[in-house]
Amino acid sequence: MTLAKTLRRFSLLLFFTSPLFAQQLYFTNEPKETLEVINLSTGVITTLYNTAARNDDLTLDSSGNLIYTEPGPGTVNSYNPTTGVNTVLASGLPYLRDLEIEPGGQTMLIAVYSPGSIYRYNFSTGTVVPLAKKLITCDGIAYDGYGNLYAVANHNTIVQINPVTGAVINTLTLEPHSGINGGDGLTYDPYSNSLWATHDGTTGKGLIQILTNENGPTGFNLFLFTSTLKGAAPDGIKSDGNGNLYVGAIAKIFVYNISTNTITSLYNVGGADGVSLVPGTY
Numbered sequence: 001m002t003l004a005k006t007l008r009r010f011s012l013l014l015f016f017t018s019p020l021f022a023q024q025l026y027f028t029n030e031p032k033e034t035l036e037v038i039n040l041s042t043g044v045i046t047t048l049y050n051t052a053a054r055n056d057d058l059t060l061d062s063s064g065n066l067i068y069t070e071p072g073p074g075t076v077n078s079y080n081p082t083t084g085v086n087t088v089l090a091s092g093l094p095y096l097r098d099l100e101i102e103p104g105g106q107t108m109l110i111a112v113y114s115p116g117s118i119y120r121y122n123f124s125t126g127t128v129v130p131l132a133k134k135l136i137t138c139d140g141i142a143y144d145g146y147g148n149l150y151a152v153a154n155h156n157t158i159v160q161i162n163p164v165t166g167a168v169i170n171t172l173t174l175e176p177h178s179g180i181n182g183g184d185g186l187t188y189d190p191y192s193n194s195l196w197a198t199h200d201g202t203t204g205k206g207l208i209q210i211l212t213n214e215n216g217p218t219g220f221n222l223f224l225f226t227s228t229l230k231g232a233a234p235d236g237i238k239s240d241g242n243g244n245l246y247v248g249a250i251a252k253i254f255v256y257n258i259s260t261n262t263i264t265s266l267y268n269v270g271g272a273d274g275v276s277l278v279p280g281t282y
Contacts, residue, residue: 024278026081027236027248028055028068029271035066035079036269037278038253043267049079049086057098057185057236058274061123062105068274069096069110076110076121090121090128098185098236098274100141102163109149111138116153118166132166135159140186140237145193146214152197156182160216170216178202185247185274189239192258196245198234205229207237207245207256228263229254236274248272 026048029036035049035058053070061067066079067089074094079086095113102109102120109131110119116135121128132138136154143149149163156177160170174182174197181201189196195210204226211218232249239245244264245256253272255265 025246025253026058026060026066026276026278027253027269027272028058028274029269030054030056030250030273031271035068037081038267038269040255040265040267045269048081049084051077051086056096056273058276059099059101059108060276060279061101064279066276067099067101067108069099071095071097071113076108089126093119093128097138098140100143103143103147109141111141111151113137113139118151118161130166131163132161132168135168139184140197142186142188142195144188144195144212145190146212148212148214148216150186150195150210150212150217152183152186154182155179155184156201158183158186158195158197158210158217158220172210172217172220174199174208174220174222175201175203183208184235185237187237187239187245189243189245189258190241191239191243196237196239198237198247198249199224200233200235205232205234205249207234207247223256223261225263228266236272238275238277240277246275246277248275 025038033051034047038045053072056069058068076090097113098111100109108121116138118132119128120131139152141151149161153159156174158172159168183197185198197208199206199208204224206224209221232252234249236248243258253267253269254263257264
C-alpha cells in the first residue's frame with residue numbers, strides 16, 4: 001500500500017472517530033511546566049501533570065498517551081492520563097519542538113528547532129535516526145492528504161521533504177524574512193484537504209491555509225485576527241476533521257471554524273503551546 005493511501009485511510013479514521021465538537025482539549029502549559037486539560041464547554045482547566053521542564057508540543061498516540069517535548073533537556077516524553085505514569089521515550093535532542101506521528105502509527109517525526117532538522121523515532125525499537133538537516137530552523141511538521149511531508153523552516157518558509165531521503169523537494173515562501181516572523185505549528189485538515197499553519201508574523205496574527213496537490217504546494221491563504229488575538233501568539237494547532245481548528249496561542253486557546261472564517265471560541269489560559277483533542281469527548 002502506498003504512503004498516500006495509508007494516509008488517506010488514517011485521515012478517514014480520524015474523521016469518523018472525531019467528535020463534532022470536542023468538549024475537552026489537552027494542552028502543554030509552557031510557563032507553568034504542566035500538562036493540562038480544558039473543558040471547552042465550561043472553560044474549567046485541570047492540571048494533569050507537572051513536567052520536569054518547560055514543554056512545547058503535544059500529540060496523542062493510538063493508546064491515548066500524551067506525547068510531549070521538553071526543549072531544554074531535549075527529551076520526548078509519554079504521559080498516561082489514566083495511570084499517571086510518565087515515561088521518557090527519547091533524549092539527547094536539545095531545542096526540539098513539534099511532533100508528527102506518521103501514517104500507520106509505527107514511527108514519529110521530531111522537529112529540532114536549531115540546527116533545523118527532523119528525526120524519526122521508532123515506537124517499537126526506541127531508536128532515533130536523522131531524516132532532514134540544514135533547514136536553518138524547524139517548527140511544525142505534517143503530512144498532507146496526498147502523503148507528502150511538509151515542515152515550517154526558517155520561520156517564513158514551508159518546505160516539502162522527501163520522507164525517505166530527507167531531501168527538500170519544494171519550497172513555499174510565506175512572507176519576507178524578518179526575525180521570527182511567519183509560520184509555527186502545522187497540521188493537516190481533511191475537511192478542507194489543506195495544511196494549516198499558525199501565524200505570528202510581521203503582517204499580523206492568525207492562520208495560514210496551505211494549498212497542495214500530489215506534486216507539492218500550490219499557494220496559500222492568510223487569515224488574520226490580530227485585534228482578537230491581542231496578547232496571544234498562535235503556536236500549536238490540531239484539526240478535528242470536521243472544519244474546526246484548535247490552536248494553542250500561549251496566553252489563549254482559540255477555536256477557528258474554517259467554513260465561516262471565524263474564531264468561535266476564545267479562552268484565557270495563561271500558557272498554551274501544543275494542543276490535542278481528548279478522544280471520545282462528544
